[in-house]
Amino acid sequence: MTTLQARDLVKDFTVRNGLRRTALRAVGGVSFTLEPGRTVALVGESGSGKSTIARMIARLEKPTSGEIVVAGSDGTPVPDRDYRHRVQMVFQDPFASLNPFHTVEHHLVRPLLLHGRARGRAESALLAEELLQRVTLLPPGDFLQRRPHELSGGQRQRVAIARALAPGAEILVADEPVSMLDVSIRLGVLKLLARLQREENLAVLYITHDLATARHFSDEILVLHRGRVVERGPADAVILDPRHPYTKLLAAASPNPDARGRTFDAGRDVVAEAGAAAAYDHHTGQWEGAA
Numbered sequence: 001m002t003t004l005q006a007r008d009l010v011k012d013f014t015v016r017n018g019l020r021r022t023a024l025r026a027v028g029g030v031s032f033t034l035e036p037g038r039t040v041a042l043v044g045e046s047g048s049g050k051s052t053i054a055r056m057i058a059r060l061e062k063p064t065s066g067e068i069v070v071a072g073s074d075g076t077p078v079p080d081r082d083y084r085h086r087v088q089m090v091f092q093d094p095f096a097s098l099n100p101f102h103t104v105e106h107h108l109v110r111p112l113l114l115h116g117r118a119r120g121r122a123e124s125a126l127l128a129e130e131l132l133q134r135v136t137l138l139p140p141g142d143f144l145q146r147r148p149h150e151l152s153g154g155q156r157q158r159v160a161i162a163r164a165l166a167p168g169a170e171i172l173v174a175d176e177p178v179s180m181l182d183v184s185i186r187l188g189v190l191k192l193l194a195r196l197q198r199e200e201n202l203a204v205l206y207i208t209h210d211l212a213t214a215r216h217f218s219d220e221i222l223v224l225h226r227g228r229v230v231e232r233g234p235a236d237a238v239i240l241d242p243r244h245p246y247t248k249l250l251a252a253a254s255p256n257p258d259a260r261g262r263t264f265d266a267g268r269d270v271v272a273e274a275g276a277a278a279a280y281d282h283h284t285g286q287w288e289g290a291a
């Protein structure tokens, strides 16, 4: 099985400010490990650097410094050409990530052939059916010839997950995979990811701004603020007993009681605590009163 280590990842972007160009540090030294059968959640507000980390893991963006090492079960790094088989991404927008002109079968057969998982049409058609079974689009025969506009948002996201699995992925990076779906179908897609992680021993990086689902669907949580990890630990501990003022603030601001941890139990005290702790000094980059 495959393990991924992100070590001290840094990403700087150059941004134009009128005529001037300035450097923006989107990710400032983030490290974590993705292991088979475990989910790590990256949580943080918009702009905290979550997607940039996902894009670096998926090799859509090059780190400014730091490294990402993917190793097989014997601990040796996998060759570069294997990286893309093993590490795949599920994007936020299932409407944009599928090609409206192609059938579901095409979306699955293409990576199967491209990554050498199937030889020829018959084998790839069979494997495409198997992939649809794994993401519970049943019976597969009902879905193979459909085009994206003939699917619901949840069904599209299942196709996107099946496509990510097609190359033989063992590490899935899911970047806000349900935030664009109807609330009523979000849970189904998250449960599917959890089942795949459990039954197929996948390593999952779950990126979200939703603390409640991070708590329920991950083993470890990393809280990101301005590109840095301000708190990390076992999911329940981070949500139920947050130490860092920023985590407390996020938890207190969450509309979902499940994510509020002590706030949910202790009512106004912790909200007040979070409010008082929300003193971020933009000049020093420090949080006042951090525990």
Ligand SMILES: Nc1ncnc2c1ncn2[C@@H]1O[C@H](COP(=O)(O)OP(=O)(O)OP(=O)(O)O)[C@@H](O)[C@H]1O
Pocket: 013, 014, 015, 024, 025, 026, 044, 045, 046, 047, 048, 049, 050, 051, 052, 053
């Ligand atoms: N290509 C880019 N060029 C310049 N700046 C960028 C680029 N991509 C991201 N940024 C900046 O890097 C910072 C982190 O952005 P990122 O998209 O990683 O955050 P995020 O936590 O994923 O936010 P969201 O939830 O809104 O996607 C932001 O300030 C963003 O404006």
